[in-house]
């Protein structure tokens with residue numbers, strides 16, 4: 328009796344698990360045949376081969392690749408074009424983003440500027456990390472919602488595109504896409520090499536079509552149209568079939584890798600032992616970007632697009648700090664963000680919370696400039712008790728007197744609410 332029950336349970340389990348497997352979401356691949364319609368792409372005419380046009384080669388390869396994927400029940404294929412037409416680059420990435428695809432593959436044919444035709448072989452591009460900042464801007468402006476998939480929505484439930492936490496979330500997303508793009512790209516290039524082609528490797532570049540895709544994305548240059556051997560290969564049925572097979576195998580291997588680890592984001596990271604919950608640090612940490620005699624405003628190019636900057640003036644020198652946190656993990660991310668933005672010498676500085684100055688005080692520098700403020704300037708109309716100083720031909724106007732940095736930050740916020748922006752916290756010693 329006991330054994331029978333066990334068999335029934337086992338049978339139920341089998342039915343249940345197989346249902347579960349069939350209910351799994353298909354792996355969606357967007358295939359983008361480069362160029363099309365009036366945009367012919369790279370092309371070259373040869374006496375024996377005839378006219379080799381990029382738009383025709385890319386479409387032929389994509390249709391062959393798509394047919395292979397469609398035969399496999401694990402995949403869903405979305406084409407940005409199946410005929411000789413020209414969807415804009417934005418249309419193409421919109422198709423990909425709307426479909427919430429798992430992988431975006433754009434197929435192209437290269438051409439070298441020189442007519443000598445020495446450049447040959449394949450190369451695969453992924454979005455470069457140096458452009459992350461720009462990428463973040465695009466994400467913030469246009470695709471803030473698209474950028475977060477279901478799982479991320481749970482993690483970052485209170486998503487606000489302008490908050491520093493969301494910036495960190497976007498940043499993590501991008502590095503996840505980049506890692507996975509590099510993996511699938513290296514599979515593609517390895518397969519090309521195995522089939523006897525010359526591989527120029529995987530490269531990182533700032534390409535529109537990759538920049539705007541909210542998923543792992545690669546752009547494959549399948550060969551040079553102005554190299555005779557490449558052109559002959561790419562215009563042949565056999566060559567196109569082989570290229571499609573190489574990409575197909577790379578997609579299969581990439582999916583296997585993601586399935587094995589049960590989550591795309593885990594594939595490049597070693598499985599970590601259960602981490603204890605992170606304990607906050609005793610100090611707050613800010614990232615010191617630079618120490619300079621000049622005052623910069625928020626949108627000045629010197630600040631390289633970083634937000635959440637706190638300038639603190641000490642002994643006539645401005646120190647620019649980025650972010651604030653008492654979590655070690657966030658501190659590390661903030662530091663990396665600063666370095667990626669170009670502040671190579673940035674480092675984290677600890678601040679003891681609510682520390683009272685005993686030998687000095689903080690005030691707010693509300694204005695510094697060559698011209699004296701007129702008595703009906705917004706600053707002087709809004710604030711009483713503004714102190715005025717002049718040194719080296721510069722007029723300085725300061726306001727308030729508080730003893731902790733936290734109070735100074737609060738005072739600065741209060742002034743901002745009154746419309747007085749781009750102020751600096753000044754630390755005074757007396």
Ligand SMILES: [Zn+2]
Nearest residue numbers: 361368435436
């Ligand atoms: Zn192209």
